Amino acid sequence: MRIEKFVGSKKVVVTQDGSQTLFSTQFNESYHSTKDGALHESLEKHVKQALAFFKEKEELTILDICFGLGYNTFATIYYMKKEGLNQKVHILSPEFDEGLVRSLKYFYYPPEFDALQPIIQAVSENLFYEDEQFKIEVLIGDARESIPQIQKKVDIIYQDAFSPKQNPLLWTKEYFEQVRAICGEDAVLTTYSVATSTRLALWENGFHIFAQQAQGVRDFTIASLRLLPLQEIDMELKKSRNLEAKSLRDEEYQ
Numbered sequence: 300m301r302i303e304k305f306v307g308s309k310k311v312v313v314t315q316d317g318s319q320t321l322f323s324t325q326f327n328e329s330y331h332s333t334k335d336g337a338l339h340e341s342l343e344k345h346v347k348q349a350l351a352f353f354k355e356k357e358e359l360t361i362l363d364i365c366f367g368l369g370y371n372t373f374a375t376i377y378y379m380k381k382e383g384l385n386q387k388v389h390i391l392s393p394e395f396d397e398g399l400v401r402s403l404k405y406f407y408y409p410p411e412f413d414a415l416q417p418i419i420q421a422v423s424e425n426l427f428y429e430d431e432q433f434k435i436e437v438l439i440g441d442a443r444e445s446i447p448q449i450q451k452k453v454d455i456i457y458q459d460a461f462s463p464k465q466n467p468l469l470w471t472k473e474y475f476e477q478v479r480a481i482c483g484e485d486a487v488l489t490t491y492s493v494a495t496s497t498r499l500a501l502w503e504n505g506f507h508i509f510a511q512q513a514q515g516v517r518d519f520t521i522a523s524l525r526l527l528p529l530q531e532i533d534m535e536l537k538k539s540r541n542l543e544a545k546s547l548r549d550e551e552y553q
């Protein structure tokens with residue numbers, strides 16, 4: 300069976316690296332960059348970047364915003380198994396589209412995920428998976444309601460929601476304030492967005508902002524509550540040079 304039968308207003312799109320994603324007519328966007336490739340984008344912009352800063356930590360908690368097709372979550376497991384990383388990982392992932400998650404056992408993932416099929420099926424059927432190393436919880440509902448309910452401190456945030464233009468309430472100063480409240484002191488956030496409004500919203504919540512590049516993908520952003528050995532952006536200077544620049548605010552969209 301093909302996934303189109305299960306996801307309604309979405310269509311399958313083949314991305315640059317050969318992996319498939321979906322195009323959402325509701326948000327008028329693809330779930331992943333068709334130029335960077337769905338799997339390649341997850342690995343290069345999120346997974347490899349974030350895990351590199353936590354090599355010595357035995358247990359990690361990851362907030363994956365939003366679950367969608369699960370690429371960031373499944374790519375994390377794929378990469379850790381491939382590299383022999385033995386840390387215990389708890390992934391929490393808000394997602395409003397339960398029907399999409401329920402259909403993922405029928406989705407055509409890249410061959411790199413073949414060994415993960417039992418995990419994918421369990422998440423699709425139960426919204427949950429757990430073994431000795433990995434625990435996945437899909438939190439069905441509005442991320443703005445789910446995040447404040449999270450009791451654990453988060454080490455890594457994959458900020459991978461639909462774009463600020465299409466889904467602004469997951470990119471506002473107030474949204475990142477919610478994320479900041481559940482962050483551990485060394486938390487690292489990865490995001491494809493390089494928008495000044497995104498970087499300002501993070502900076503206004505105490506994050507250091509870093510411009511980052513990786514092979515085969517467009518530029519992206521890393522934010523952290525600690526200084527990292529990366530190219531830090533002087534947000535104070537950036538703001539002084541563009542007086543009209545501002546972060547997105549909830550009040551603009553309510």
